[in-house]
Amino acid sequence: MNNMKRLLLLVIISVYAAILPAYSQIDTDTLEKADTLSVISSGKLRFQDSHTVSEVVPPDSIDVARYRKKHFWRAAGETVGFNIGLWAFDRYVLDGHYAYISWSTIKENFRHGFEWDDDHLHTNMFDHPYNGSIFFNAGRSNGYNFWQSELFAIGGSAMWEMFMECEYPSTNDIIATPVGGAAIGEVLYRASDLIIDDRASGGERFGRELAAFVVNPMRGLTRIFSGDAWKKRNTPGRNFGIPPISVELSLGGRLLTLWDNDEGTKAGVAAEVNIEYGDKFAETTKAPYDYFTFLLEVQGIKSQPLLSRAEIVGRLLSKEIVDKKDLNLNVGLYQHFDFFDSDTIREERNSSKLFPCAVPYKLGAPASVGGGVMFRYKPLPIMRIDGFLHLNGIALAGILTDFYRDYHRNYNWGSGFSIKAGANLNLWNDRLSLRLANQFYKIYTWNGYDSDFDWSTTPEGKPVNVQGDSSNSSFNHFEASFSYDIWKRLYFTAGFDMYIRNTNYDGLTIRDGGTSTISPHIESKQLGFHLMLTYKF
Template identity: 35%
Template sequence: MAFRVGEASMHHSQWCGGRGQAARWRKAALLLSLLPSLAWTNDLPADAPLARDEDEDAAPPPRPRQFGWALAEVTAINLAVWGFDRYVLNKDFARVGLDAWRTNLRTGFVWDQDDFSTNQFAHPYHGSTYFNAARDHGFGYWGALGFTLVGSVQWELFAENHLPSFNDLINTTVGGWAQGEVIYRLSSMMLDQRATGTERAAREVTAGLLNPVRGFNRVVRGDAWRSAPNPKDWQPPVFASLARAGYLNIDAGPPLNQFFAELDLRYGDALRFPVDAPFDAFNLGVQFTTGEGRLISRAEIRGALAMLPLENGGNERVLLGAFQHFDYNDTQAYELGGQSIGAGLMYRYLAPRGRELRLALHLRGVVLAGITSEYAERAGRDYDYGPGLAFSFDVSYGRWPWEYLKLQAGTTWLHTLNGADGNHLVHEGTLLLDVPLFANVGLGASFTFFERNSFFRDFDTVSRGIPQARVFLSVH
């Protein structure tokens, strides 16, 4: 469903300072804050430009960069989370002092043994709070990167008596960039500084739940109730969402039968509108399932960092771009997720009646990924860690944002740095059919195949193929 951006009718993720159960509670809080902030609105023709609430000439100047305040707030976030862990939850890891700091600084970074969801989902969210502290104090995407790194280093060295870890530093920092910019952009969409009364209160509360750092700052500064023009970059040129819900079967030895709900958001569209700043166009997908202990089984972000037009004539357009990717898969059958940066080649052919064919090729350098491993016990986990390379392609046909038919396929190679020595080669593919029934409702099915071939230095090769099938109703 397409969204009208900036209209009064539109309403539209876990603190992770520690380990284990505390992180799970924080993730639950994130989900509860995100779900109420999304709702449907009217349809919009796919290529229609969207109206703004205010004249662009009335838009306020950008907030000045406040280095000292941004650094202070990053530090305050760490103090607040550490204080909660230490004095409210009474966690042993939060009992720090000079001895713990000396040990951390003398020993340096190691690889930790936290569970997959804590390392690959919770820590990136923690990093997003540092990122948003900088964003809300006037820094753009590029300027906020360093503050995220500083916040992560502070936490690893001084907020825990566990030794600092490589994987936390990378996941919190790089994952925090992707989650942080998405959260900042979505919270901007919620806000309307010209609204008053109940609508204004609802918008401020919703944005604050989605982006607590920004919500806190808006209250402290008085922005939460001050009437002012809206910055023009708070709204994308086009925004769309789709939801799917239905039945999921995973053939993982004994079959796993689950119900699922999936939410996909499309912010901007690089093939129709300029990408002047990082994440002017991004896709966000989240799948929730009923599997035991795994509320979120999939989450992915693909954000455009910069785009170079190669062809823009007639009904065709070709772009070359740089992208940041965040991937998280935690099913009962396998785990795979990590942070990556890469290049992408995108193509769009506009057919009659608004139908379009889209193709995308992506080559990514995987900074760090975790993947299921049968022999990672020596590292104290059930997954290996390592960098690698990934290649993928997407082909779809439909009427934006509705993809009637879509094929996705890709291959990922990972080299183990910590875990069971060796290499992993993963092949993935999904074929999806989503047929319109009436109005914005569709009926669909998808088939996914996941194959992992793990070549260990000290153990036998392991090959596993895991098919998944889904049937669902969709709302666009």
């Protein structure tokens, strides 16, 4: 590891150790007021044409004041304790080779420095950010705001990478874990905030505490350590009250097929959860995630991953620039977390290396932020149109490759940008609705391996500690759905998805038999169809 990398690492650790305790002494009253009070500006919805789970209730001032009290040593102890507990589980239960640490492995980690790892995309792009949410919520559950809690995520991730594994520290993990962890962590923190109620007792209280623990384990532990889990108060104990929130649950079937290639089809059950939290057209907001959307898609299709899609869009700050009876327009800064996963539909494939990979697409983008515009237009009493447009920079992403294979890795690391746009047409007070949306991602590999690499060599001869193929890739997801209210809040939903991945392998030479192809371009397409019943809570 060169001197610059050593210096960077020491700066990160020093900032975490020295600045964070001082943060607890700084007067951050303005930030904290925004953190708790900007979610709700009134006790009623601005637009009565939206389904909501509950009436809007502002937070109690007593609860807000209590959540401003910071407990640094408890938060730091929880961060360190989680890392030690996870290491012990990996070492003594899973017997993972990476968990056999010693002072020698720790010194070697500092000597060698960071490199790109070869774990599964799911591990690097979802599991590690989830771990980051645990670190994040160690701070969040102990009185720290969103930005301060991110320092706990950075510190917890750095501790794990440098001390808790005998594998070299991972460049991608030190980015994905804290940044993606903040997105997942804040969503889980606010979700758990809706569950707890310190006025409850008996079976209801136990059920609420258990549910909050499952949703947000670190907050559940903090409530146990502090005694809040069984203290009965005259206030609900919520940091944010109950903001406008809508939840949609869809259950049904899904069919997948590859487009342009004779690949057959796969079908099975599928479920989707859609959550919208907060007022998207709040006049001015500075509190991160006072408005966010969360999408989780799971499926039970043979050969396909259980988790096929996860998305978070969290608003960091915003301002409403148009507020009229029939038109609202809001601009803001948003954090994005994106995860798409698929697997082989049919394994029998053309042996040619220039044929698209048997897996159609994979994409993970845990570190993304950009500007966004949201609008609402109601030209007629029976018609409403909601839309959005986001342009984002992506600091870290992983996208499927057709060629590079090493250990569990079948994707290239890179960065780039994304463009997201969509609109919902609602008729007759949401009796009938049509949704159209498109997401486009462009990912560039920063540093590919030697383009003269001979692919006829054994897998053990493939390059390591690289971002992957020298390439640039695009991934486009288009979706359309139609919903009709068949009984109260129960809807029949039909729709389809189109996934298109294009990869240009810049300067890469592929040897296939006696021929060579320079800079190949490969495209794969998949269609998905679904029929579901959707309940809007």
